[in-house]
Amino acid sequence: MSGQIALGLPVAAVLFAIGLAGVLVRRNVVVVLMSIEVMLNAGGLAFVTAGARWGLPDGQVAMLFVLAVAAAEVSVGLALVLRVRDAFDTLDTDEVSRMRG
């Protein structure tokens, strides 16, 4: 019965790493945002796994907050994507580099 718990955290770690790779490799803003969703999800999975291990509801509560944050982040982020597209005519993050010193 402990298999889920034994595997939950490694799976979360792998998902997180893949998400990170996506953020780092992809240049399309929308895909970057999606990768971030994956990372958030991985974090949430870790929470839930830990909650299941201790039998406490707090892990699930944390995942709920992750959901809320993700929703807010996605809504603002996608709105920003629209604006970026308007302003730069591109979705390539490398070309939106006005912060270059």
Next chain:
Amino acid sequence: MILLALLLVPFAGGVLAWAAETVSPLAVRWTALCAAALELVVAAVAWFAYPAPAAGWPPWVAQFQAEWVPQLGISFHLAADGLSLALIALTGFLGVAGVVASWREITQRVGLFHFQLLWALAGVTGVFLAADLFLLYFMWELMLVPMYFLIALWGHEDRRRAAMKFFLFTQAGGLLMLIAIASLYVAHGRRTGVYTFEYSALLGSPAALGASVWLALGFVAAFAVKLPAVPLHPWLPDAHTQAPTAGSIVLAGLLLKSGAYGFLRFVLPLFPAASAEIAPYALWAGAAGTVYGAFLAFPQRDLKRFVAYTSVSHMGYVLIGAFAGSRLALTGAALEMLCHGLSTGALFMIAGALMDRAGTRDMGRLGGLLAALPRMNAWTTAFVLASIGLPGLGNFVAEFLVLAGVFSVSPAVAAVGAAAMIASMVYGVWLLYDVFQGPAPVAGDADASRLPDLRGPEAAVLAVMTAGLVWLGVYPQPAVSAIEAGVGPPDVPVAAAPARAARTAAERAEAPAGVPGGARERAPR
């Protein structure tokens, strides 16, 4: 309580002056003038109200203490002795001079200007009164910020760079001091179990006595930059050149003094052993400053830059006096602070007035003004003479005391300091020649003969300054008595002559227990 008043008058005056801008610029000026004058009056009252200093050292004549952050041993402790009061009186007076000098010069954002000016004065006053190292650092930074804005907002063509340079130099020194204060605080707490920033508690603390030279150097860094000691001086000419006249007056007359005051009040008493180790270098830095400042003043074309370098020269004497290790020299250094505040403040005021009239500070474009501005020439001559150390004016007495005090320690330093007087003479007569006697510049500038001479409040302020310098030059004894007690711990010899060393040591051995000197002998190592 009166010390709190001394501190609050400029603070409140600054706020009131700013608020008065809603009425009219003139109201601002009058408010600021009254605040500065009130500061002077209160300082005078404090002077006369507490004639007898308390026993022990330092000889405070008045104190004010309130809790600030008791958990950390920080208290709002103000204390004044004769030296502090004299310098605060100078602060008030130069505040009046600054407001008068700005009367016609400053037309933009008048309220904010006077607010900054008075808060700078308040910060200086706070430094002169602080008897708590945390408060000292607080006030130290407080005087820096308004000064930065005075230069950066109301300065001349290159003001931003100059203000930034000023800020970087002084802030670098100030942060080193902060580190030193914190280290001293911790070291004292570890040794004694009492964590406090209180000056009198740290005085004679085993932590301070056994402190390494590095700890003392943290303080020295801040004060030497502010003084400024060669080679930490390059911020000064730029800041002076670009600052508005009132800013220059406050900068030269008071901010530099805060550095000198720091040496006398904090470095020497707190770290006697480390000071003795630093002294040879400091003496030579001072001697180099006297010569180098005078030497560099001579080729300057910019009138204010010129005066700025003379300050470097004079503060060299203060540095020598501070580290000569004798009462004569310490008294001389303290007296030089007062005299330099008057003479250089006046020279900056004159430079501002000249700039106001002739429209330029470039000495290459000034010349032959004696016929048009005889009074201005007379005042300039008087203050240049003070600046080059003519006997009968205050600076001479101070410089003589300094040189006499250092002579027995290092005749070479004294000789270099005296030789700097030749260089001073060169720049002094050159200034008078180039601006007043020498050939008028080629036509094209304003008709010199129609320039208005000095009159009214400016002349009145200058007259008071002259009177002060003559008083300090001819009968300085009241000032000398007032500041002498506070300039150094009682075990500093009058003159550090080798022959007297033995006698002084004997006297120190006999010193009764209870005075700091005696207490220090018994302090656990």
Next chain:
Amino acid sequence: MLPLTWAIPALPLAGFAVLGLAGRRLTPRAVAWVGAGSVAAAFALAAAVAAAFLAAPPAGGAFSQTLWTWWTVGGLAAHVSLRLDPLSLVFVLVVTFVGSLVLLYSTEYMEGDPDYSRFFAWMDLFAGSMLVLVLAADFLLLYLGWEAVGLCSYLLIGFWYRDCANGRAAMKAFVVTRVGDVALLVGILLLFTQLGTLGIQSAMSRAVDAWPTGAAVASVAAALVLGGAVGKSAQLPLQVWLPDAMAGPTPVSALIHAATMVTAGVYLIARTGALFAIAPGVRLAVAVIGALTLLIAGFSALAQSDIKKVAAYSTVSQLGYMFVALGVGAASAAVFHMFTHAFFKALIFLGAGAVIKAMDEDRDMFHMGGLKDRMPLTFWTFTIGCASLAALPLVTAGFYSKDLILFESFASPYGDVWLWLAGLVGSVLTALYASRMVLLTFFGPLKREPSGLPGPRMAVPMVTLAVLAVVAGFVQVPGYLGGKPLFTGLVGAGLPARSSPLVGAALASAIAGVLVLAGIASAYWLYEPGRPALDRLVATPWGAALHRAFLAGFGFDAAYEAVFVRPYRRLAELDRGDFVDPAYRAAGRLAAWCGGALDGLETGRVRNYAFGIGIGVVVVLAVVMLR
């Protein structure tokens, strides 16, 4: 009367205060009354004080008065205190007397000048400061007077500020004398720190007690004091400022640069004679400096065409005589020469001033000539002054004082025959240039009509001084003529003891007298207008070279210009931007460069930043792992 001594300097200083504060509102007449009157009142007071002093000399031969304590720090103090002894009494009388005459003369000479009140204010300040100098009982007060007279000298040399050359001459005078002043200041510091007192008398007595003869510290102290004296009295090597100082109005030259201020160095060395007595090497240096100076200045005076420059070089030369006397230990002889010199040299300047005023400020002697009949009063008084300067035997004051110096220069135990020979050559030179002045100015054809004659206010001082230039010497008639050493007897009481004249004095005087007469005769042969002897001499290559050297004062100016002035200026110009500043600018650039180097990391690409965050996480986790 003696307790009123403080008022002697106070009166002229009060005059200065009145004129300085209210001078512009006073009428010229009132200015003249205040300006000259205050000094005249000081003279009257000084005369009364002198009478009281001589009638009943105070105990110890000196009257002391402490006015107030200047400052005191832990037991060490400087006092504003006065000391009246015969030495200072002589100086006080000379300063106030010549001062009042010169100021009386100035009321007419300076008439119509737009800065009339400024002139008198500064002259009064000078008189007061000079009196403080000679009356000071404290080294520091002496130094105050010392610097203040230098200041007045500076202000008055540059008085006519519309001509920039005057301003430059004033600068030069102030700076050059300051070199000596600083030496004196260091000397005072040395005495103060070593002996623990600033009082002149107590310092002298302590020095004699504490230091053996020839002690190094005594020699250093004496040398530093000598440095001050050399600067103020325009002796080698700091003599260069005095000829240029003639740019000031002529009364200034008469009072400050001939009669009084320049003799302050003589006063100082006489006052600190005890110190020089225990520093024999430095004492010898005083004599050698004096001898060299009197020769160099004498030669230089021969070639000048500016009448005031001749007089200036002659002043330097006569001061050289005084230094010789001081160097051989005959301070009273030096003071005696100062005494007579004050009269005849002031007289020469006042006469020259009358001529210059008549020539509309043209000072070139070659533009003058034949004025003998047009300005008889000026001619006679000027000639008497020049005769006294040339030390015409028996009838002039200058003869008696110079004779005493010449005698002492070899007869004194510290004397030397070489000093005597130098003095003899110098007296020939003096006779030559003094006669040349008279000949070029007053004889020969009339080249230019004088524009005015001196009025009574100028004439009275000239006549008075002419009388004194003759009779002042009779207070010290040498023994072989049946006289008594009244002057040296009086002054010597306040100075180290001196031996009395010996046999052979008469012979020495005779030699000197003959040489002077020969000098005057050869001057007539050389300089009498219309004679070609001199022109032929100057035409030879050697003669031309010598003439150039004399005219340039042996090139000291050029040498100083090349060695000190120009390098200083060049270095200063080079350093205008401050050599230290670039170091800080370099630090700033280094910081900017580092920033630029890090700038490459700032790509503006989100994923690069994220990559950075990722690295951070990896590192943190690595740390967690490896713990």
Next chain:
Amino acid sequence: MIAAFYAAAAVAVLSTLLMVTRPSVVHALLYLIVSLLGTAVMFLALGAPFLAALEVIIYAGAVMVLFVFVVMMLNLGPSSSHADWLSPRAWAGPALLAAVLGIELLWILASAGPPSEGVRAIAPARVAESLFGTYLIAVELGSMLLAAGILGAYHLGRRETGRARR
């Protein structure tokens, strides 16, 4: 249950990998939805049925619908210009970094030792009690965050200042 967990984990990891590597945004989006559904199954297997439902409804439902709309609005198709990221130089470094990170995480998890106890299912009621008891303030804050997100999205999404720039 455990088999479902293994399967879901495999599906999630695989589809996430594919999501990251697909050049087409639409394909990536579809894989992401699969990944999220896999996660939901894992939640279920971990005894969190409520969260599994929310995961499907909110994440795979609402949030992904947002993505779909945006993709539609931006008219994104398979883009040839983005194909160059496939060159190893572009992805080797980040991939390596991600791999190292993943290995580090796994290492740490492995070093912590195997779990001693099994899954304890937590009823939605307990979650709700905790959520509206202990975490009430956090819930409020979360709601504020959402409100801010709505406002921000609305503000940023308006187009009136749009095309004129640049």
